[in-house]
Amino acid sequence: AVTSSTFKPLFGFASVPVSSADTVTLPPGYRYEVVYAWGDSIQGPTLGPVFKPDASNTAAEQEKQCGMHNDGMHLFPLPRHHARSQAGLLCVNHEYVDDGLLHTDGMQAWSAEKVKKSQAAHGVSVVQIAQQGQAENARWQVQPSRYARRITAATPIEVRGPAAGHALLQTAADPSGRRVLGTFNNCANGVTPWGTYLTCEENFNGYFALGDAAPSASQARYGITNKQGFGYRWHEFDTRFDASQNPNEPHRFGWVVEIDPYDPQRAPIKRTALGRFKHEGATVTLSEDKRVVVYMGDDERNEYLYKFVSRQRFTSKTRLSSHLLDEGILYVARFEADGRGEWLPLIHGLPGLTVADGFADQATILIHARMAADNVGATKLDRPEWIALHPQTGEGYVTLTNNSERGKKSPVDGPNPRAENVYGQIVRWRENQQDAAALKFDWELFVLAGDPERDSRVTVNGDAFGSPDGLAFDARGVLWIATDVSTSTLGKQAYANLGNNMLLAADPRTRETRRFLVGPRGCEITGFAFASDGRTLFVNIQHPGESPSERSDPSRPQAVSNWPDGPQGGRPRSATIAIRRVDGGLIGT
Numbered sequence: 001a002v003t004s005s006t007f008k009p010l011f012g013f014a015s016v017p018v019s020s021a022d023t024v025t026l027p028p029g030y031r032y033e034v035v036y037a038w039g040d041s042i043q044g045p046t047l048g049p050v051f052k053p054d055a056s057n058t059a060a061e062q063e064k065q066c067g068m069h070n071d072g073m074h075l076f077p078l079p080r081h082h083a084r085s086q087a088g089l090l091c092v093n094h095e096y097v098d099d100g101l102l103h104t105d106g107m108q109a110w111s112a113e114k115v116k117k118s119q120a121a122h123g124v125s126v127v128q129i130a131q132q133g134q135a136e137n138a139r140w141q142v143q144p145s146r147y148a149r150r151i152t153a154a155t156p157i158e159v160r161g162p163a164a165g166h167a168l169l170q171t172a173a174d175p176s177g178r179r180v181l182g183t184f185n186n187c188a189n190g191v192t193p194w195g196t197y198l199t200c201e202e203n204f205n206g207y208f209a210l211g212d213a214a215p216s217a218s219q220a221r222y223g224i225t226n227k228q229g230f231g232y233r234w235h236e237f238d239t240r241f242d243a244s245q246n247p248n249e250p251h252r253f254g255w256v257v258e259i260d261p262y263d264p265q266r267a268p269i270k271r272t273a274l275g276r277f278k279h280e281g282a283t284v285t286l287s288e289d290k291r292v293v294v295y296m297g298d299d300e301r302n303e304y305l306y307k308f309v310s311r312q313r314f315t316s317k318t319r320l321s322s323h324l325l326d327e328g329i330l331y332v333a334r335f336e337a338d339g340r341g342e343w344l345p346l347i348h349g350l351p352g353l354t355v356a357d358g359f360a361d362q363a364t365i366l367i368h369a370r371m372a373a374d375n376v377g378a379t380k381l382d383r384p385e386w387i388a389l390h391p392q393t394g395e396g397y398v399t400l401t402n403n404s405e406r407g408k409k410s411p412v413d414g415p416n417p418r419a420e421n422v423y424g425q426i427v428r429w430r431e432n433q434q435d436a437a438a439l440k441f442d443w444e445l446f447v448l449a450g451d452p453e454r455d456s457r458v459t460v461n462g463d464a465f466g467s468p469d470g471l472a473f474d475a476r477g478v479l480w481i482a483t484d485v486s487t488s489t490l491g492k493q494a495y496a497n498l499g500n501n502m503l504l505a506a507d508p509r510t511r512e513t514r515r516f517l518v519g520p521r522g523c524e525i526t527g528f529a530f531a532s533d534g535r536t537l538f539v540n541i542q543h544p545g546e547s548p549s550e551r552s553d554p555s556r557p558q559a560v561s562n563w564p565d566g567p568q569g570g571r572p573r574s575a576t577i578a579i580r581r582v583d584g585g586l587i588g589t
């Protein structure tokens, strides 16, 4: 067995204790600054529009400001391909909004302007950031930039791949089925070897209201079942989101979207070959023969793990316009109890995927990828969230965050060993021949998360945590784990000892976990980015101060959190922070 003494330790920081304080807590010797918070101008502090703490910024202003609920992100170097740049283009997802905080009087007096502002607070930011100052005075700041842009729920986006133009994607407003307005519920992300950003549409279903219409089988399978959606109320002023009137509009969301941060004129592209589901993230690597492989989780209880393998190979000439992500095979994972696994192709005509099975063509399989996966015997997982690949071995790690329905709607099995799973686990796998394009793999449980004092099955070696979600390797091979215990679960017994949501470092060799950061009250820790020199770690603090209802009421005293602005600030703000060592050293060592 491997023991921690076998290896030079990967980390040298002191563990941060659990905390319920309304602040960001870091190990001694570390500090952070807020770089980009909801409402900050995409052109930096010297050029407006300036954030108004009473939330009175207009929809037009919000289109030029940081959106809400920062999630997945990546820092692209400037100049391009620069290995040790002190500047870069930060792409940040804005997953969803809290309308109670977004508007001065919350959801009262609902209006077309409020819908526009809500749509403008969704999507993605591209902002230029740079280090200002020297040594311990160095700060990352957003700067005026020709690259700066906001992509929102109303931005024109191109559709490519096998489902582009398909009848199921055509609407009255877009008979071509190739030009969609907007992207939203952008959760985690990915990065391609050719320097583009992938943003992933997750809980898109919640924006569509069905009214009194009965859901079709595919609408039911994707959760488009509510009269009013999840309560975003866009349909009241934007009929696109009335699924009874526009039944094809929901087919235009639930995709992976590619953005070129270096070309601000270029429209984003929805890549339909990667399938339609509630995409958490899209983690990209290359196979032995240089085909592009994208690993993707569908984050809902009892959903699947997918991978896409391109037909063409990556070369140094590959660009966004090469459209490598438009042609290839989508697979879904099956895990066997004996530690082996298989990638099952979702190809039209294979057993379960024929016209008689309800799939007219390959495009229909991609649009209804969940239903295709149901028919080939894929393994239902405990909410697959982020995926990370070890930078040296290529081993894959996936967070299975929790699943209250395990043992009820799906059987307890190998990768999902606990019924009513409140704590979650991390599963890792190794592709045959360490080739990302392999059709078979071996897997094991990396850790069963949780509080060992409350569940004897917990296998945490080191600092305890639950509901792992964000997951990323740094260049040194440290596995960073962010937690997302929902606000309603934080108050429950199982989590009584674990405090606020946190970020931990794990050593993949010894499985030791060490707590590195605890966030403010009511937040979750979402995306990561690393400066190319390894000396800054960017982290997103999402929804500080969230109430259990996930919709705040502005008339409620803001007692839960006023991070990051403090008592004078008015309302809590999701934000990107930059973490560094005071002595300028490598993060985590």
Ligand code: FEO
Pocket: 095, 187, 188, 202, 280, 299, 385
């Ligand atoms: Fe947006 Fe599954 O987290």
Ligand code: CA
Pocket: 187, 188, 280, 385, 469, 470, 484
């Ligand atoms: Ca997540």
Ligand code: CA
Pocket: 385, 401, 469, 484
């Ligand atoms: Ca989550």
Ligand code: CA
Pocket: 095, 484, 524, 542
């Ligand atoms: Ca979240």
